[in-house]
Amino acid sequence: MTGSEATPSFRLAYVPGVTPAKWVRIWNERLPDVPLALTAVPAAEAADLLRDRAADAGFVRMPVDRTDLSVIPLYSETTVVVIPKDHFVAAADEVSVADLADEVVLHPLDDTLDWEQLPGRPALERPATTAAAIELVAAGVGLLVVPQSLARLHHRRDLTYRPVMDAPQSRVALSWREDETTDLVDDFIGIVRGRTVNSSRGRSPRPPSEGQEGRSKDKPEVRKQAGKRAGKPGGKSVGTSTAKGSRTGSHTPTSGRRRKPRRRS
Missing domain, CATH: 3.40.190.10 (Periplasmic binding protein-like II)
Known part of the structure; x- marks a missing residue:
């Protein structure tokens, strides 16, 4: 079997503390024919792992040397x-x-x-x-x-x-080699960013079903018939009304005071 005929796979690295289970589940639902292999890596070694092409993408902790790497910051931790x-x-x-x-x-x-x-x-x-x-x-x-x-x-x-309220925070990011932004990498970026399977940036938008196509073609004719009925003498005209809803919300004031730790005597 040649390299071009081999089954594609996606290698994802992640540092301690990151839990990629949710994104892995979505990947398996959307691309069941592409195995996803997970690799746990110490935070200090994650960037070099990507540069060495030992993984296609990885969750890293910032700051990270961005030389040759693309980085998308995701979230900060307490x-x-x-x-x-x-x-x-x-x-x-x-x-x-x-x-x-x-x-x-x-x-x-x-x-x-x-x-x-x-x-x-x-x-x-x-x-x-x-x-x-x-x-x-x-x-x-x-x-x-x-x-x-x-x-x-x-x-x-x-x-x-x-x-610890005034300590620096750790930021988690998704990273990959700049020159290795493959279709599979783009698929995973879409999953992490919450794109739907039918997103305009997706590579394989889901085509409409046969029933949906039929209903779409019938809509102009339905509107035409409805207009004829509304114009008949004695017929009731149908109107629509809109009203802006008021936005309500609750705010619970919070005290800025925090409990200070007390030393034992």
């Missing part, structure tokens, strides 16, 4: 601090970076946040991975500030997390 459940910070609904000033805050080598200045006090050593840092938090060595999806990914029963 940043949280991971803490033991009995830590005093757990008593707050949310915290600020200043609230962590006296705490040892771990900074793993695979950190995905773009810090101008690291929070808290540094640990003696940097953990190799976020997973290793989570274990150190559970051991009481320090705290960890990460995107919320990573806190959920490494969930432990003895740990919890709280939003």
Whole structure:
């Protein structure tokens, strides 16, 4: 079997914390004859994987070197601090970076946040991975500030997390090689962006069914007959009226006050 005769496939990479299940499901519904292969990749290696053509597209964390790559930012994540459940910070609904000033805050080598200045006090050593840092938090060595999806990914029963309102956020993006914008890549971009199967940008718009074509051809004649009936003497004229609906909504005021964490004496 030659390369041109081989069954096409689509290789999708994704970094920890990203859950591509929804988009994979839509892909399988729309392109059932094109297998989609998933590859988990560390955030720091995702861009090189795409440049090496080891994947057709991938979900990456920004910032990313855009040399030779196209990037579509998708969403930003809430940043949280991971803490033991009995830590005093757990008593707050949310915290600020200043609230962590006296705490040892771990900074793993695979950190995905773009810090101008690291929070808290540094640990003696940097953990190799976020997973290793989570274990150190559970051991009481320090705290960890990460995107919320990573806190959920490494969930432990003895740990919890709280939003850090003024910390930098991690942005997730879809990326691929600029010179490899294939039809399949464009199909996946359409899925991620929410295009319907009949979108004008789609490559294979669904043709109208036979019944729909028939009804479409009959519409002018129906209008013509309706006009004749409306013009007969004694006949009732049919009118239409429109009224603008008022838009209503509710607004619940929220207080700007947040509960500050209290240290135990």
